[in-house]
Amino acid sequence: MKRIALLAAAAIAYVLSAWMVAPGFYDGFGPPQPYNWTCPPPQAGANIKPSSGHLDIKVINGKSDVESAFTEDGQLVIGFLPGAFDVTGKTSVAVDITPLPTCPQPTGLRFVTNVYQIAATAPLILQSSMTMRYSNLEPQPDDVYRADDPDGPWTAIGHASSAPPFAIITSTTKLGYFAAGYKESHPASGAVVVGGGQVLPIIVAVLIVVVVLAGLPLAVLRRRRASGGAEDEEGG
Known part of the structure; x- marks a missing residue:
């Protein structure tokens, strides 16, 4: 009895x-560290604002060097191949990653990460790999979205079929604004x-x-x- x-x-x-x-409780263990939110959800508790990142890429023999730019909290990393930028007339390329201070939610989309702006002092000409980390407090994102302006329009740029836990990997040939999320008309794949x-x-x-x-x-x-x-x- x-x-x-x-x-x-x-x-x-x-x-x-x-x-x-x-949501995300059933996906396994939590991420190695709490996600730093621009606009934390109610269940997030104590929150630290997200970090930015800066990188100066050297130009060697007329080509930009291989490098990776990342935010200080590791929530976004983007890698650049040799010659990834058009460096005509330049001796270095500055790359800045900045979390947007606001949290746009475009019609029909649900972002589950911060929105980040990635900017450089030279045009990107080669495809570059990018990894975004997300929180276990939100459903798993189905795609990464990019825009030239935070007000949109936002376009899905696809993602790799496999990635580390609580991370989504994609690639891009253009810089701009980025966020991970899913279409509101479809249930998130993590639930x-x-x-x-x-x-x-x-x-x-x-x-x-x-x-x-x-x-x-x-x-x-x-x-x-x-x-x-x-x-x-x-x-x-």
Whole structure:
């Protein structure tokens, strides 16, 4: 009887905790460090503003050197191949990554990262790889979006099929504004949903609770019958 009661209590606790946590709870362990938000969601708690990044790329033998620019908190990294920039008349190229101080949410899109501006003092001419980190407090993004202006229009630029946990990898031949997110008309790929929009593990846990609680009266009855039978044998 105690084992059944403990199982029921554990299942109920699971359901309650599942309702309280944010999307992404079922995706595995959390990221190595909290995400630094421009506009933190309510469940984020204490927050540190996101960092910017700066890089000076040398021009060697008429080509920009191979380098990587990144924010100080590591939330965005972009790598440049040798000769990635048109360096005509230049001896170096300055690259700046700046988190936008506002949080645009274009119609039909839901951004789950900060919006970052990447700018350089020379035109980008070769495809460059970029990694954006996102938080476990938001659903997994389905794509990376780019725009020439924070007010849009925003265009999906695709992403790699595999990436480290809580990171999305893409490539671009243009700099500008970048954010990761998903189309609001489609459920985020990081959340398995069923009718009513509830996360599937929550439904499973609810069913476990229902089954366990439904069986409690029968278990109690059997326990009483067993106890009664034992008393009759002792009396006989």
